[in-house]
Amino acid sequence: MGYRFSDLTTACQDDWRAYIGHPFVCGLGNATLDERAFRHYLQQDYLFLIHFARAYALAGYKSRTLDDLRQAHEGLRAILDVELDLHIGYCREWGIAEADLAALPEARATLAYTRYVLDTGHRGDLLDLHVALAPCLVGYGEIANWLNAQSFTLRGDANPYDAWIAMYASDDFQAAMHAELEWLDARLAEVTPRRFAELCSVFRDATRLEIDFWQMGLELAS
Numbered sequence: 001m002g003y004r005f006s007d008l009t010t011a012c013q014d015d016w017r018a019y020i021g022h023p024f025v026c027g028l029g030n031a032t033l034d035e036r037a038f039r040h041y042l043q044q045d046y047l048f049l050i051h052f053a054r055a056y057a058l059a060g061y062k063s064r065t066l067d068d069l070r071q072a073h074e075g076l077r078a079i080l081d082v083e084l085d086l087h088i089g090y091c092r093e094w095g096i097a098e099a100d101l102a103a104l105p106e107a108r109a110t111l112a113y114t115r116y117v118l119d120t121g122h123r124g125d126l127l128d129l130h131v132a133l134a135p136c137l138v139g140y141g142e143i144a145n146w147l148n149a150q151s152f153t154l155r156g157d158a159n160p161y162d163a164w165i166a167m168y169a170s171d172d173f174q175a176a177m178h179a180e181l182e183w184l185d186a187r188l189a190e191v192t193p194r195r196f197a198e199l200c201s202v203f204r205d206a207t208r209l210e211i212d213f214w215q216m217g218l219e220l221a222s
């Protein structure tokens, strides 16, 4: 007993590594990603973020303590105030208007991932929901840090995706990620091995759905 978040990534390390170092991510780092793939990803990510904001609102609803409510609020704030504002401005720079974003049909990968997390939140408890949300908040913070540590990563004007990396490496986003890690470490410290195995399965599924989301961007699938 006495688990931590890192025990989840260790238990699912093949999927976790495939997610963090996915070819889509490497393409963002070394600026070789096809712009059409990025545009498609950006559009679907707008729809994704709206559903994930709903999932954090669900976490607020399922919270029994002020501490839990504050943590759900932190996740919701990271999406609404940090990511979505930047995302909409970023889409504009890439020639995608907000009105067009709202009218987009959802790709299957977006549907599968967002509804999986919402369903996990409805049928499970608050910890199930936070674990299902973790590959999103913790994963993107880790991806930005991982990219910054790779020798192939280009930063600055040489990389059209630099602002994307900067968003997830920002103090604001990293602070939200660390607050979530702290919350998860405190809750995971109390679970039994049997419960940890259940949570691993949620974490693995959510991580695999993140991989599918990157893959969707690469394949331009709908």
Ligand SMILES: Cc1ncc(CN)c(N)n1
Residues within 6 Å of the ligand: 045, 048, 049, 083, 135, 136, 137, 140, 210, 213
């Ligand atoms: C698919 C996906 N996963 C995670 C994040 C980071 N919140 C995101 N913007 N999009």
